[in-house]
Amino acid sequence: MRLETPLLTTSRSRGALAHLAVLPAVGVALLVAVLVTSVAFATPSDADTTWSVVPANAEGPDGRSVIDLELAGGQQVVEHVAVINRSTQPVDFAIDANDGYLTSKGYFDMRPSDAKPTDGGSWVAVPEKVTIAAGATSVVPVTVSIPQNATPGDHPAGVTASLETISGQVRVQNRVGVRLNIRVTGDYVAKVAVTDVQAQYTGSWNPFAAGSVEVTYTVANVGNVRLVTDNRVLTSTFVGENTWSDPSAANARELMPGGSRTFVARVPGAWPLGPIGTTVTAIPSPAGKPIPGVTAQRMAIDTTVWALPWPQLALLVxxxxxxxxxxxxxxxxxxxxEKLIMLHSKGTPQEA
Known part of the structure; x- marks a missing residue:
C-alpha cells in the first residue's frame, strides 16, 4: 500500500485520544498514532527503529504494491506480507488486521488497532507479533477466510506491523501497513448516485466580463464494488455552453461501496442572461482492473441558477x-x- 500524501484522522485508543497520520515509507504507509495519557512510561531503546511492510509470497517480497483477492464465499487463501527491520537491533513488532476505508481526500487508511473489525478486516487472521533480527526480513502469513454468507463485492482491509515508543508522557504508535482489496464473487453492481446539487452564480461588475458558476455536488457509490468517477459539469445560457472536467487524481475520486464524497466545481465563462442550466454528470468505472460483464451507467442531475445582468443593465441605462x-x-x-453676454452688454457704457 503506497500513500503519497500525509493524512490526519482521529480515533479513540485505550481511553485516550489518538491521532493517526499516514506517511510514505519505502513503498508502504506509516501510520503514526499519538496516544496522550496521564501515565509516565519508560522510553524504549528502539525509539529510532525503522521498518517497512510489503506484499510477499512465501519466499519474500514479490513486487506488488497491494494485495488483490477475488474469492468466493466459504473460500480461504493464505497470503503473505514481508516485514523488513531496517534498524541495527532486534525488534518485536505487533501485527494487526482491520477494516480499511478512504479518507475525505481519497487516501486509504485503516481503523485503529484497538477498534474491532466488522467487515473485511474480521476475515483476516495474522500472528499477534513477530520478532525480527537487525537488518532481517520476516515473512508473515496472512490468512483470509471468506464467510459462506459474505455479500458479493468489495470489502477493503489492511495488515500492519506496529511499534510503540514512549517520550515522556506521550506514547507513539507507529503503524506500517499493506492494503488488501478483498472482493467476494457474485453479482457485481457498479452504480453511483448524484445528490445535493447546488449552483451559485458569481458575477463581475465589469459589464464586459463573464462570471462563473460554482457547483457543489455529492457522488455516492450505491453499488458493491470500488469505483472511480469521471465528473463533469456543463453550464448553458442563451449564448453558449461551458464545460468543466474534474482534474484531480483518480485516487481523489475513488469511492468504496457505501461511500460518498462532496465535490466543488467552478465553471467560468457564464454570462448573466437569466437562467443558467447546470448539469452534473458522474461517469463511473471500476477501480483497478475492469470487471468483465459489468458496465456502470453514468448519472446526470440538472439544476438551474438565475443570474440577472445588473452590470449590463446599468451600462444600457x-x-x-x-x-x-x-x-x-x-x-x-x-x-x-447667453446670460453672461446679456449682463456684460448692460454693464458697458455707450458712446455719444
Whole structure:
C-alpha cells in the first residue's frame, strides 16, 4: 500500500485520544498514532527503529504494491506480507488486521488497532507479533477466510506491523501497513448516485466580463464494488455552453461501496442572461482492473441558477441616458453663456 500524501484522522485508543497520520515509507504507509495519557512510561531503546511492510509470497517480497483477492464465499487463501527491520537491533513488532476505508481526500487508511473489525478486516487472521533480527526480513502469513454468507463485492482491509515508543508522557504508535482489496464473487453492481446539487452564480461588475458558476455536488457509490468517477459539469445560457472536467487524481475520486464524497466545481465563462442550466454528470468505472460483464451507467442531475445582468443593465441605462444628459448640459451651458453676454452688454457704457 503506497500513500503519497500525509493524512490526519482521529480515533479513540485505550481511553485516550489518538491521532493517526499516514506517511510514505519505502513503498508502504506509516501510520503514526499519538496516544496522550496521564501515565509516565519508560522510553524504549528502539525509539529510532525503522521498518517497512510489503506484499510477499512465501519466499519474500514479490513486487506488488497491494494485495488483490477475488474469492468466493466459504473460500480461504493464505497470503503473505514481508516485514523488513531496517534498524541495527532486534525488534518485536505487533501485527494487526482491520477494516480499511478512504479518507475525505481519497487516501486509504485503516481503523485503529484497538477498534474491532466488522467487515473485511474480521476475515483476516495474522500472528499477534513477530520478532525480527537487525537488518532481517520476516515473512508473515496472512490468512483470509471468506464467510459462506459474505455479500458479493468489495470489502477493503489492511495488515500492519506496529511499534510503540514512549517520550515522556506521550506514547507513539507507529503503524506500517499493506492494503488488501478483498472482493467476494457474485453479482457485481457498479452504480453511483448524484445528490445535493447546488449552483451559485458569481458575477463581475465589469459589464464586459463573464462570471462563473460554482457547483457543489455529492457522488455516492450505491453499488458493491470500488469505483472511480469521471465528473463533469456543463453550464448553458442563451449564448453558449461551458464545460468543466474534474482534474484531480483518480485516487481523489475513488469511492468504496457505501461511500460518498462532496465535490466543488467552478465553471467560468457564464454570462448573466437569466437562467443558467447546470448539469452534473458522474461517469463511473471500476477501480483497478475492469470487471468483465459489468458496465456502470453514468448519472446526470440538472439544476438551474438565475443570474440577472445588473452590470449590463446599468451600462444600457447609462448609454440611453447619456444623450439626454449631454443635451441638458449643453442647454444649461448655452443659457449661462447667453446670460453672461446679456449682463456684460448692460454693464458697458455707450458712446455719444
Amino acid at each position: 447609462l448609454l440611453i441616458l447619456a444623450p439626454f444628459a449631454i443635451r441638458l448640459v449643453a442647454a444649461w451651458r448655452r443659457k449661462r453663456i
